[in-house]
Amino acid sequence: MLKTYKANILLIFISILITLYLCEAFITFQQNKKTLTHKIKIYKKKTGLDYDLRSILEVYEDEKKIDSNVTIRYSPKVLLDDNIKLLNNLYPLSGISNSKTIHCNEGGFYSSFYSDRYGFNNPDKVWKNSNVNTIFIGDSFTFGDCVNSPNDIPSVIRDKTALNIINLGYRGNGPLIEYATLREYFVKGTKNIVWIYYENDLNDLKKEINSQILNKYLSDRDFSQNLIFRQNEIDKANKELINHLYNINMELDSLKQHKKDMNKKNRVLKFIRFDSLKTLIKNYSNKKIIEEKNLPFDYFNDILNEVKNFADMNNSNFYFVYMPNIKNFNNKNFKNKNFLIIKDIINNLNIEFIDLKDELFNNFEDPLKFYTFRTGPHLNEEGYKEAALKIIDFVNLK
Secondary structure (H helix, E strand, C coil), X not given: CHHHHHHHHHHHHHHHHHHHHHHHHHHHHHHHHHCHHHHHHHHHHXXXXXXXXXXXXXXXXXXXXXXXXXXXXXXXXXXXXXXXXXXXXXXXXXCCCCCEEECCCCCCCCCEEECCCCCCCCCHHHHCCCCCCEEEEECHHHHCCCCCCCCCHHHHHHHHHCCCEEECCCCCCCHHHHHHHHHHHCCCCCCEEEEEEECCHHHHHHHHCCCHHHHHHHHCCCCCCCHHHCHHHHHHHHHHHHHHHHHHCHHHCHHHHXXXXXXXXXXXXXXXXXXXXXXXXXXXXXXXXXXXXXXXXXXXXXXXXXXXXXXXXXXXXXXXEEECCCHHHHCCXXXXXXXXXXXXXXXXCCCEEEEHHHHCHHHCCCHHHHEHHHCCCCECHHHHHHHHHHHHHHHCCC
């Protein structure tokens, strides 16, 4: 009797173990398309080139041997870190000026751009012409992660229309930084302001509202850091900050982690430990917590109201473009509960609203083709181009 009981317990244990490993195998197979190994194969097949496996620091060191006037991309949001001290109480909202800037590698190559006089992703000539048709505000989707110019949205529109277009977007920006940037770098007489909103912007705003300097833009319409006259200070502050960040974060480079994950030994260990299954369970258990985040909708409403007033005072048309997360297309059960709240805020403020998910991506049978390696998070060249063409029609940029 005791032997039979032990045998049954062992059988149940083995059955459970086999089931768990089958689940782990299935999840691992499903996630394979997100792995670096898979991307390397796809990139080679598509371009005939080798995937650039260098870290951004390695690229930086190699590029400096060729051109001393080279730098690494900078994100204004890093100044929200309590451990980062502002230089002379200055909060830069752009990068280093007039420099080749190494950007990011999401598609197999490191994108780069030559920054304008204020450190933005524009040809410098846009500032020489006072007749500005449209200013773009936003985060990485406006900035153009991770493609080369002229494949970002403002550049595509500039090339298609021959209009003077200024890109004030920057990686990691949230609504308060974007509003501050608009205030600092707006060109009088600009006909249109286009605000490209991405679905993580309210999470960025949660951090931004803790900044004393950024809040001054919201509380005082006359406040300014006079950044257009302080580019030398901005360049100095950014160079010091970049050196600091990349010294302390050298081992945190995501590409290094991906390369480590390619190691056969690590892949086997991850499988034995049920890493994929545990991650799935953890994400599911945190789903309610994620959905119930206390997002600052009131702050967002106040900011957009200020932008609307700013546009009206400057006789500029104001357009709000909603950029969808890739989860809208690769997860049938994904529901963004915040979308309707955002849409109501924009409509109640009488701001022109375009939802690219509905107006663009839903018109294609395979919207994933517009995202890098079909996994994102950002658009590829084709995706940025299609978004630009839709915005041209929406804003009537012809």
